[in-house]
Amino acid sequence: MKFKPIVRLGDKRIYRVAEKVNKIPSSELDELIKQMFTTMQALNGIGIAAPQIGVNQRVIIIGFESSPRYPNEAAVPNTVLINPSFEPLSQEKVLGWEGCLSIPGMRGVVPRYKKIKYRGFDSQGNLIQREAENLHARIVQHECDHIDGKLYPCHIEDWRHFGFEEEVWQDVIEKRIPNFE
Numbered sequence: 001m002k003f004k005p006i007v008r009l010g011d012k013r014i015y016r017v018a019e020k021v022n023k024i025p026s027s028e029l030d031e032l033i034k035q036m037f038t039t040m041q042a043l044n045g046i047g048i049a050a051p052q053i054g055v056n057q058r059v060i061i062i063g064f065e066s067s068p069r070y071p072n073e074a075a076v077p078n079t080v081l082i083n084p085s086f087e088p089l090s091q092e093k094v095l096g097w098e099g100c101l102s103i104p105g106m107r108g109v110v111p112r113y114k115k116i117k118y119r120g121f122d123s124q125g126n127l128i129q130r131e132a133e134n135l136h137a138r139i140v141q142h143e144c145d146h147i148d149g150k151l152y153p154c155h156i157e158d159w160r161h162f163g164f165e166e167e168v169w170q171d172v173i174e175k176r177i178p179n180f181e
């Protein structure tokens with residue numbers, strides 16, 4: 001199966017608030033999820049949201065074994081989350097580098113809650129509830145933003161923490177946050 005073209009930053013479709021999925025399971029949903037996995041894996045992503053392939057529904061997937069886009073990171077299980085939500089388990093936020101398939105070639109440092117509890121439904125309608133921290137928690141927060149029409153640059157606190165992959169790659173792989181003070 002060929003992967004779907006990615007809706008990129010600037011395309012108005014990426015800023016919409018996505019619609020709740022009312023019917024689980026369905027063959028349309030199964031097809032959507034298959035396309036999302038194919039697209040994410042073809043592009044070495046670690047998460048993707050349905051609006052990124054032009055489908056305005058509250059469906060996200062996360063997960064990877066290893067990814068050249070995110071070296072030195074522990075695996076996250078492949079997980080489908082329909083109508084997902086999360087809550088922080090503490091107010092603690094941590095800074096970390098993020099990228100996005102809708103903003104190819106760039107990375108930014110974004111604060112996210114360190115520990116969260118998230119929930120959503122799988123493709124059969126089973127409830128999934130998990131606690132997560134660090135990168136796992138970060139991906140869920142990033143993908144949940146997508147279905148509310150938000151992309152990571154809106155959270156960047158210092159504009160110098162946004163740059164081209166070629167320029168910031170060493171910081172990304174060493175998980176180093178440059179200090180400009």
Ligand code: NI
Nearest residue numbers: 099100101102
């Ligand atoms: Ni993204």
